[in-house]
Amino acid sequence: MSAAQSDTIAELYTSHQSWLYGWLRRRLGCAYDAADLTQDTYLRIIISGRVPQPDQSRAHLMQVAKGLVIDLRRRRILEHAYREALAALPEPQTPSLERQAIVLETLIEIDKVLDGLSARVRETFLLSQFDGLTYAAIAERLGISVGAVRKYMLKAATACLATLGAPCLDTALT
Amino acid sequence: MSDAAIERIAIEANLSPKALQQALEWLVTLWSRETTPEQLYAMTQWREADPDHERAWQHVQRINDRLTSVSSPVAGASLRAAHTTMTRRNVLRAMGLILVGGTAAYTLRDPTLLQSQLADIRTTTGEIRKLTLEDGTRITVNTASTLNIGFTARERRVRLIDGEILVATAPDPASRPFVVETAG
Numbered sequence: 243m244s245a246a247q248s249d250t251i252a253e254l255y256t257s258h259q260s261w262l263y264g265w266l267r268r269r270l271g272c273a274y275d276a277a278d279l280t281q282d283t284y285l286r287i288i289i290s291g292r293v294p295q296p297d298q299s300r301a302h303l304m305q306v307a308k309g310l311v312i313d314l315r316r317r318r319i320l321e322h323a324y325r326e327a328l329a330a331l332p333e334p335q336t337p338s339l340e341r342q343a344i345v346l347e348t349l350i351e352i353d354k355v356l357d358g359l360s361a362r363v364r365e366t367f368l369l370s371q372f373d374g375l376t377y378a379a380i381a382e383r384l385g386i387s388v389g390a391v392r393k394y395m396l397k398a399a400t401a402c403l404a405t406l407g408a409p410c411l412d413t414a415l416t
Numbered sequence: 417m418s419d420a421a422i423e424r425i426a427i428e429a430n431l432s433p434k435a436l437q438q439a440l441e442w443l444v445t446l447w448s449r450e451t452t453p454e455q456l457y458a459m460t461q462w463r464e465a466d467p468d469h470e471r472a473w474q475h476v477q478r479i480n481d482r483l484t485s486v487s488s489p490v491a492g493a494s495l496r497a498a499h500t501t502m503t504r505r506n507v508l509r510a511m512g513l514i515l516v517g518g519t520a521a522y523t524l525r526d527p528t529l530l531q532s533q534l535a536d537i538r539t540t541t542g543e544i545r546k547l548t549l550e551d552g553t554r555i556t557v558n559t560a561s562t563l564n565i566g567f568t569a570r571e572r573r574v575r576l577i578d579g580e581i582l583v584a585t586a587p588d589p590a591s592r593p594f595v596v597e598t599a600g
Contacts, residue, residue: 316498323497327490348486353495364499370447371483372492377448395444399479403425403440406482 250293254303255284262303269311279314283307320353321346355405359398366391367398426472435472438462443476501544538562539579552586553594571595 262283267276283306287293294302324346328336337345356364362384369375369383370391377391384391419437426433442459445451463470537557539545545557549565551572557563561579572588574581575597585594 319501320494320498323501324490324494326497327493331490345486345491348482349491349494352483352486353498356495356499368492368495371487372495373489374449374487376450378450392444392448395447396440399440399444399447399476400422402479402483403436403476404421406479 247291247293251284251288253296254287254293254299258299258303259284261300262307265304266307266311270314275314279307279310282310286310316353317350320349324349351405352402355398355401358401362386363394363397366394370395429475431472431475432468435466435468436475438469439472439476442473443480446480536562536564549586551588554584554586556582558582567592573597 259280263276263280266279267273270276270279283303286306287302324342328342356367359367366380366384369380370377375383377388377395380386380391381388419433422437422440423433425431426436429436442462445455445459463473537545537547539557539559539561541560543559547555547557549555549572550567553572555563555574558580561581562577563579563581564575564577566573566575569590569592571592571594573595574583581596583594583596588594
């Protein structure tokens with residue numbers, strides 16, 4: 243990062259940090275989350291290397307922060323759903339806390355992939371990968387041809403490629 | 417995602433786009449769980465035919481590794497449940513308190529002599545419920561809401577006592593009007 247860029251970031255932080263924190267706090271209703279996401283917002287901007295023009299500072303901060311708020315909500319909802327599903331298991335089958343955390347991180351990535359898919363493709367993918375059904379069984383269940391199942395799976399696999407195929411670089415950010 | 421996207425990923429990972437596309441096809445073949453010995457043999461031959469093929473295969477294997485590391489019905493159930501919750505919340509937020517669509521008539525009238533036929537629906541705090549009525553009308557009941565549903569020969573009536581609902585009406589063969597009545 244150049245000295246000029248570093249000055250601009252410093253300026254972006256001192257001028258707008260408390261405003262951003264206030265905005266996030268109103269939106270989230272939680273001081274801890276608001277403080278976390280305020281830091282994450284600046285971190286995202288530093289990593290992206292795209293520092294906004296001074297007259298667009300707040301608009302840009304808000305745009306980045308909104309994305310983080312949505313990510314946080316999705317994460318919490320998924321976390322809740324995962325805990326509920328685990329609670330339904332018999333006691334000895336419950337994975338360790340460390341294992342649960344690892345699974346949850348991967349599920350969050352898979353959830354992002356699924357979000358970009360149509361309902362049909364999503365359900366086909368879930369039946370194949372999580373319920374262990376064969377293509378023939380999926381075709382019968384959904385009333386579609388095996389060829390269609392294969393086509394949907396190729397679509398899903400391609401969507402996975404960008405998210406799950408990449409080495410894990412940005413897990414520290416999310 | 418398109419072929420252009422595959423090409424972009426291939427170039428970033430220093431792979432041949434064609435080999436990457438073929439590797440994805442092989443992955444999808446394996447996922448069928450009905451792979452024949454002939455297919456497995458053909459796949460091995462493809463991998464050995466060119467170092468580019470093998471590298472592309474190793475790349476898509478990462479997807480497989482990540483997926484199998486979490487694959488279980490519990491994980492599938494979590495993903496389905498989370499997706500449903502998010503979709504419902506978005507719908508409720510985007511559409512407001514009460515929305516009556518389709519060919520419905522939205523009117524407020526005096527409560528009539530339906531009381532005996534009313535069905536009572538109640539959600540607790542934090543619960544969101546989706547109902548499908550006998551005529552195909554779909555109602556999403558938001559948290560902490562109470563409503564009564566009464567269908568007669570003359571009309572289809574929903575009475576919201578408390579809370580919020582979202583109604584998507586279905587056309588009625590008997591052309592009965594759909595009435596949503598709010599308390600207060």
